[in-house]
Amino acid sequence: MNSYLLKRVMVLFPVLIGMTIIVFSIIHAIPGDPAETILGQKATEQSKQALREQLGLDKPWLQQYFNYMGDLVQGDLGTSIRTKTPIAKEIMPYLAATLELTAASMLFATIVGVNAGILSAWRQNSWFDYTAMIIALIGVSMPIFWLGLMEQMLFALKLHWLPSIGRMDQRNPVESITNLYVIDTILAGDWRQLWTVIKHLILPSIALGTIPMAIIARMTRSSMLEVMNSDYIRTAKAKGLSQFLVVYKHALKNALIPVLTVVGLQTGALLGGAVLTETIFAWPGVGRYIFEAISSRDYPVIQTGILIIAFIFVFINLLVDLLYAVIDPRINYK
Amino acid sequence: MKKWSSLALAVTLGAVLTLSGCGGNNNNASTEATAGTNAAATTAPESSPETSANTQDTLILGRGGDSASLDPAIVTDGESLKIAHQVFDSLLEYKPGTSEVQASLADSWEVSADGLTYTFKLHPGVKFHDGTDFNAEAVVFNFTRWSDPASEFKFEGDSFDYYDSMFGPDGSRVIKEVKAVDATTVEFTLNQPQAPFLQNIAMTSFGIASPAAIQEKKENFKNEPVGTGPFVFTEWKHNDSITLDKNPNYWKEGLPKLNKVIVRSIPDNSARFNALQNGEIDLMEDLSPDDLSTLEGNTELQKIERPPFNVAYLGFNFKKKPFDNVKVRQALNYAVNKQAIIDAFFSGQATAAVNPMPPSLWGYNDAVQDYAYDLDKAKALLAEAGYPDGLPDTVTLYAMPVSRPYMPDGKKVAEAIQADWEKIGVKTVIESPEWATYLDDTKAGEKDDIYMLGWTGDNGDPDNFLYTLLDKDAIPGNNRSFYVNEDLHTILINAQKETDQTKRSDLYKQAQEIIKADAPWIPLVHTTPLLAAKANLKGFVPGPTGTEYYSEIYFE
Numbered sequence: 059m060n061s062y063l064l065k066r067v068m069v070l071f072p073v074l075i076g077m078t079i080i081v082f083s084i085i086h087a088i089p090g091d092p093a094e095t096i097l098g099q100k101a102t103e104q105s106k107q108a109l110r111e112q113l114g115l116d117k118p119w120l121q122q123y124f125n126y127m128g129d130l131v132q133g134d135l136g137t138s139i140r141t142k143t144p145i146a147k148e149i150m151p152y153l154a155a156t157l158e159l160t161a162a163s164m165l166f167a168t169i170v171g172v173n174a175g176i177l178s179a180w181r182q183n184s185w186f187d188y189t190a191m192i193i194a195l196i197g198v199s200m201p202i203f204w205l206g207l208m209e210q211m212l213f214a215l216k217l218h219w220l221p222s223i224g225r226m227d228q229r230n231p232v233e234s235i236t237n238l239y240v241i242d243t244i245l246a247g248d249w250r251q252l253w254t255v256i257k258h259l260i261l262p263s264i265a266l267g268t269i270p271m272a273i274i275a276r277m278t279r280s281s282m283l284e285v286m287n288s289d290y291i292r293t294a295k296a297k298g299l300s301q302f303l304v305v306y307k308h309a310l311k312n313a314l315i316p317v318l319t320v321v322g323l324q325t326g327a328l329l330g331g332a333v334l335t336e337t338i339f340a341w342p343g344v345g346r347y348i349f350e351a352i353s354s355r356d357y358p359v360i361q362t363g364i365l366i367i368a369f370i371f372v373f374i375n376l377l378v379d380l381l382y383a384v385i386d387p388r389i390n391y392k
Numbered sequence: 393m394k395k396w397s398s399l400a401l402a403v404t405l406g407a408v409l410t411l412s413g414c415g416g417n418n419n420n421a422s423t424e425a426t427a428g429t430n431a432a433a434t435t436a437p438e439s440s441p442e443t444s445a446n447t448q449d450t451l452i453l454g455r456g457g458d459s460a461s462l463d464p465a466i467v468t469d470g471e472s473l474k475i476a477h478q479v480f481d482s483l484l485e486y487k488p489g490t491s492e493v494q495a496s497l498a499d500s501w502e503v504s505a506d507g508l509t510y511t512f513k514l515h516p517g518v519k520f521h522d523g524t525d526f527n528a529e530a531v532v533f534n535f536t537r538w539s540d541p542a543s544e545f546k547f548e549g550d551s552f553d554y555y556d557s558m559f560g561p562d563g564s565r566v567i568k569e570v571k572a573v574d575a576t577t578v579e580f581t582l583n584q585p586q587a588p589f590l591q592n593i594a595m596t597s598f599g600i601a602s603p604a605a606i607q608e609k610k611e612n613f614k615n616e617p618v619g620t621g622p623f624v625f626t627e628w629k630h631n632d633s634i635t636l637d638k639n640p641n642y643w644k645e646g647l648p649k650l651n652k653v654i655v656r657s658i659p660d661n662s663a664r665f666n667a668l669q670n671g672e673i674d675l676m677e678d679l680s681p682d683d684l685s686t687l688e689g690n691t692e693l694q695k696i697e698r699p700p701f702n703v704a705y706l707g708f709n710f711k712k713k714p715f716d717n718v719k720v721r722q723a724l725n726y727a728v729n730k731q732a733i734i735d736a737f738f739s740g741q742a743t744a745a746v747n748p749m750p751p752s753l754w755g756y757n758d759a760v761q762d763y764a765y766d767l768d769k770a771k772a773l774l775a776e777a778g779y780p781d782g783l784p785d786t787v788t789l790y791a792m793p794v795s796r797p798y799m800p801d802g803k804k805v806a807e808a809i810q811a812d813w814e815k816i817g818v819k820t821v822i823e824s825p826e827w828a829t830y831l832d833d834t835k836a837g838e839k840d841d842i843y844m845l846g847w848t849g850d851n852g853d854p855d856n857f858l859y860t861l862l863d864k865d866a867i868p869g870n871n872r873s874f875y876v877n878e879d880l881h882t883i884l885i886n887a888q889k890e891t892d893q894t895k896r897s898d899l900y901k902q903a904q905e906i907i908k909a910d911a912p913w914i915p916l917v918h919t920t921p922l923l924a925a926k927a928n929l930k931g932f933v934p935g936p937t938g939t940e941y942y943s944e945i946y947f948e
Contacts, residue, residue, distance in 0.1 A: 088828075094835070095828040103869055104561055105551030112549055140460055141630065142549050142611070148630065207662055214670045223667045228633060228654050229450055340454075340658040340667070342632035350458075350631065355828055 066376050070369075077368045078127065078361060085352075085360050086119040092139065092355035113139060113357075126361060136358030140351070145362045149347065153366065154237030155225065156343035159335070160328045162259045163267035168321055171271040175278025175317075179286060180305055190275060197272030206265040206338035213261060220257050223340040227254045262339040266332060270324035277320045281313040315386055322378030326371035448928070448947035449651035454664045454673040458631050458657040463614040464597045465538055466550045470848070470938045473596045475634055475655060477939040479521075480599025480619030483512055483531070483578075484590060488933040488941065489699065491753070491852025493594050497526065497620065498578075507585035507891040514576040518643045520602035521624045528572035533603040535570040547611045554597035554850075557860075559586075585891050588853035595851055596939055622648040622943035631657055636942075648943035649931065661795075665924070668693065674929055674947075679922040681739035681800055687924050696923040699752060701936030702798040703745050703857070704846035706789075706809070706914040707873040711837045719777035721911040724842075725763035726770035727816050728914055733808050737801060741922060745915035747904045749857035752936070753849070754893070755900035760908050770816045782817015790834060790843035793824040797921040797938070798846035805916070806844060834872045843872060844916075848938055854900045859884045862907060875912035 092115060093106035110116050114125060129136060135146040174194070178187040214222035226232065226239050232246045240259075243252035285291060286309055294308050333345035344363060351359035457471045464476030485496035498512035518526040537545045538555040541562050546552070559566040566589070569581040582589070592598070605618035617625050620643065623636035636653040656673060658664040661680045668676045669690065679687065679695075687693055708715040708724075715721060730744035746762040749755075774782060789810065792802030799805065803824055810820045823840070825833060834843045847870075850856050860866060863884050864876040880903055887899040907913075923934060931944040 089825075089832060091828065091832045091835075094831055104556065105553050108551060109549065139549075142461075142547075142614070151629065152631070203660075207666070210663065210666045210670075214672075215666055218670070221672055222670050223658055223663060223672055224632075224656065228452060228635075228656070231635075337659050338663045340632075340656065340660075340663060342629065342657075346631055346659070353827065 063376075063380070066379065070372055073372060074365060074368060078130075078365060079123070081361055081364050082119065082123050082126070085355075085357060086122070088355075092357065095353075095355045109139075115357075122357075126358070135362045138351070138356055138359050140354050140356045140359075145359055148359075149344065149363065149366065151234065151237045152342060152344040152347040155341060156329060156332055156336070156345060158225075158238045158240060159259065159262055159266060159332060159341060159343060160325060162263035163328055164270065164321065164325050165267075166263050167267040167271035167274055167324065171274030172278050172314075172317065174271075174275040176282055176305060176310065178275070178279045179282030180301075182283065187279075191279070194272035194275045197268045197275075200268055202265055202269070202334045203338055205268060206262070206335060209261045209265060210338070220261050221254070222261065225255065225258050225341065226251060262335050262341055265338070266328060266335045270321075270328065273324060274317060274320055278313065278317050281316050282309060285309045285313045311385065315382060318378055318381060318385070322374050326374050329367050329370055448674075449649075450654065451650050451652070451675065451929075451942060451945055451947075452654045452656060452673045453942075454656050454658045454667055454676040456657070456659055456661070456664070456678050459628075459634065461614040462617040462625065462628065462634075463550075463601070464599050465534075465552050465555065465601070466614065467597075468553050474939050475625075475636070476599055476617065476619075477596045477621075478623040478636055478653065478942055479617050479621045479625050480596065480601065481621050482594055482596065482599050483514075484594035486594055486852065486935065486937070488944070489935060491591070491701070491849065491936050493590050493852070496594070497600060501590070503891075508582045510580040510582070510589065511573070512578045512580070514578065515643060516576050518620050519641060520605065520620050521618045521639060522602050522605050524602055524604045526600065526602075526620050527575045528578045529575075530600055530603050531578045532570050532572050533606075534598075534600050535567065537606070538598075539565060539567060545606050545610075547614075550614075554595065558588075558592040558595065558597075558851075585889055587888060587891050587893075587896055588851065588855050591851040591853045622941065623653055633657070642943075644943070649946040650942065653942050668924055668926075671926075675923065675925040675932065677921075677923050678795075678797065679924045681737070681741055681922070683924075684739045684741070684922065692927050694925050694927045694929070696925055696932060696934055697741070698797075698921040698923060698934040698938070699936040700743065700918040700920045701750050701752065702846055702848040702921075703748055703750060703918055704796075704798040704844070704916045705745065705748065706916060707834075707843050707845060708875075708912055708914075709837050709841055709843065709872075710874040710876075710912070712841045714777065714779070714783065715841060717777050718910060719773045720779070720783075722763060723770040723773035723777065723816070724813065724818065725911050725914050726766045726773065727812050727818070728809055728916070729765045729812055730916060731765075733805055734917060736808065737804055738917065738919060742917040742919040745918050746908075748862060748907060748913060748915055749854055749904075750849070750918045753852065753854055753857070755854040755897040757901040757904040759901075760904050763911070767812075767815055774816060774818075779817075783819070787813075787818060787820045788839065788841045789820045789822050790830065790840040791822050791824050792827075792844050793830060794827045796846055797848060798917070798919050799844065800919075802844050835868055837872065837874055845872065850937060852936075854896075855884070855888060858900060858903050858907075859888065862912065873912045875910070877906060877910055880906045880910075 093109045114122055126136065135144065137144050138148060141148065174190045178190045181187055210222040213220045230251065232239065232243050232248055232251050235242050235245055239255045240252065243255050291304060291309055294304050329344070332343055333349050335341065336343040336346040344367065348360060348363040351363060455471065459472040459475050460469055461467050461472055462475060462479070464473055464480055467473065481497045483496060483498040484493050486492060487494045497515055497518065499515050500513045502511045503509070514528060514531070520526055537543050538552040566582055566584065566586045567580055568583045571579045571581070573579050599619055601613070602618040606613050609616055615628060622639055622642050622644070624639045626637045627635040634655045636655070638648055638651050642648060658667060661678065664673070664676050665679065665683050667673045684695070687695055708721050710716050734740065734742045734744060744762070746760055747757060774780070789806055791806030792799055795801065803822065806822045810822060813820055824830070833839045834845065847857065847861055861870050862875060862880070863871065864881050867874055867876070883899050883903050883906070887896050887903070890896045890899065925932065928948040929945065930948055931946050932940070933944065934940055
């Protein structure tokens with residue numbers, strides 16, 4: 059197990075380096091002068107030239123790449139061209155905002171998706187099964203921005219149940235410690251604000267979590283069907299165990315393994331794919347941070363941002379692999 | 393027995409499903425109700441998710457983008473200047489809602505007969521937010537910081553672009569010296585007369601910053617600005633919100649009326665409008681013309697129109713044939729139906745543009761006649777230019793990929809023009825590369841034949857439109873047509889040096905005649921940018937340049 063862990067961690071490095079090379083080549087191939095984009099249409103030619111020189115943008119990209127990697131090795135994540143703030147310092151709140159949203163979305167997707175999948179399998183070909191699978195099909199093909207705007211129309215504008223944008227009540231903000239507002243409000247003991255934070259999370263996490271929810275539901279259903287037809291389940295049933303125990307104790311455990319993979323992959327995908335949700339719900343997350351960096355050609359931010367997301371993605375996959383072994387002792391890594 | 397247990401299970405699971413899924417809302421509704429009953433005992437009833445109702449002394453404003461920096465001297469983008477406008481005062485300011493100059497930190501000023509010396513009398517007793525005194529030395533400190541290329545307060549990566557463009561780059565500065573005569577008197581000596589000098593001084597970019605704060609905070613000043621303005625900077629959550637608190641010691645009596653201003657970035661136009669309708673924000677910028685009817689149908693909201701102070705245009709690329717031919721340019725001018733475009737895409741919130749500057753600006757030439765929509769004339773002119781069957785090659789028309797106050801949807805407008813031109817035998821292909829590339833390409837002038845762009849005035853001077861956009865000095869840069877006319881250049885330069893406004897006005901009128909005849913552009917529209925607010929918001933006077941003071945705003 060330990061050597062497997064070590065091997066997996068070692069593989070991380072070439073993956074991440076490859077990632078930086080790809081990202082670096084692609085963004086330098088995009089046309090568009092960063093100096094003009096950053097300083098704006100109204101900046102003078104002189105200051106644009108000065109910025110290009112100062113950033114080393116007039117140098118060949120290979121040299122720029124090595125300079126960047128050199129800094130990275132020394133633990134310097136670079137400085138944003140646009141805001142001139144160190145990225146390491148700047149990215150934390152965005153990352154926390156996205157993590158909070160992703161966690162809430164996956165919680166929603168997993169709870170609803172797994173339960174719907176189980177029920178569909180259990181009552182195969184029933185009305186519930188059909189309805190759930192039709193909803194899942196619609197869920198997978200739903201454009202996120204459209205769903206987001208519709209949610210705002212219904213739950214915020216018409217019913218006034220939920221706030222449509224942002225992360226908390228701005229009029230009485232809570233001091234940011236971890237930047238995970240659910241935790242910050244608990245730390246501050248501000249229960250009223252905790253409730254508003256949770257309310258702010260609901261709409262964006264449904265919008266973001268719908269696609270993974272649908273995928274998880276379908277995955278759980280097919281995985282459960284397979285397990286339910288196996289011999290040991292028939293044995294369990296024959297022993298006279300209650301339906302609930304059979305389904306939730308014996309069948310679920312084995313059915314969950316492929317589901318876990320999907321959950322892991324989807325979590326990673328959400329991290330990078332949250333741009334639309336973050337835009338619609340004015341959620342200051344890492345997706346928007348990188349998106350804005352791209353539109354202003356803020357090279358260091360794009361590189362570091364993508365690198366960090368790649369790192370988290372790889373890390374989650376590692377975690378999923380390790381969890382397999384916990385759920386199913388037959389899987390072990392020697 | 394078995395039947396019962398399975399039924400119970402189904403019910404439980406169903407409940408779990410509804411609770412965790414759509415049921416989140418049921419859940420919420422019931423708690424909302426209990427919160428309501430509890431609220432009766434406490435003081436603040438929760439009417440809608442984010443408003444704390446009755447005590448409205450906080451303004452929440454929603455806008456499309458975030459500031460790049462909070463130090464107005466180093467930025468040129470409107471979003472940054474909006475915030476700086478609340479934190480800093482300049483020596484002079486624009487009268488709210490206009491581009492007319494009036495006193496601010498300087499109570500009065502005198503100009504010497506030769507136009508080379510300006511003496512400003514400063515308002516006494518003004519303090520910066522950090523408690524230090526505002527005085528003549530502070531003014532000198534700021535101007536020295538901007539003009540001295542070796543200034544230790546010009547931090548890495550910064551440039552004072554507006555200083556360079558308004559007062560000349562290093563080597564040809566307009567301002568020779570800024571001197572503190574006494575604590576409340578500052579004297580500016582110029583190298584040559586500059587007619588728009590006072591207009592320039594009033595720009596937000598030349599807001600006076602606390603020297604003590606700059607010396608102490610250094611690079612960090614751009615994140616923690618300190619000025620003398622009506623609001624004190626409190627917090628900046630990047631891409632999320634900027635919080636400003638009331639300056640309790642503001643030197644203008646009775647201002648500001650609000651206690652707090654929170655400016656939020658909500659990039660999506662529809663989401664921003666949703667948030668306004670839901671009461672989460674009180675004021676929003678850049679309403680899409682499409683949402684106008686919804687807004688007008690809602691009695692709880694009001695429409696606010698910003699005075700038109702911009703121009704959207706199509707520019708011909710003189711580097712490309714046959715657009716170096718004036719007859720071709722005039723022909724295409726005749727073939728654009730501006731009124732139809734305004735009706736279709738601007739919900740009437742625009743007027744057809746004749747000249748390259750808005751009619752509200754002094755020096756505007758009313759006598760200039762526009763090329764009226766006339767396809768026969770257009771065809772005749774094309775024939776005269778040697779193209780009786782229309783242009784042989786397909787024309788590349790660059791249409792803006794982003795929404796701007798002067799052009800909410802560039803591609804749709806381009807399609808309408810494409811259809812018009814088709815009728816006179818001019819085939820076009822519309823290209824809309826991403827914004828950074830767009831600006832790059834049009835500046836290089838290699839790929840586009842005709843491009844769409846626009847401009848919002850920075851100050852109340854025609855120079856900021858005509859010279860900035862159409863003089864040969866603006867190549868490469870804002871003159872993306874590569875249009876050179878020596879006579880025009882002479883007139884624009886003379887107008888910069890002339891101090892008599894009547895004479896200047898005449899010069900600019902001449903300039904507009906030359907430009908109309910040469911037709912380097914097809915001026916399209918001057919738009920009235922729209923804002924929307926809660927109906928009980930009062931005292932908001934929209935400024936033509938896109939910035940306004942929030943100090944007069946209050947809620948009824």
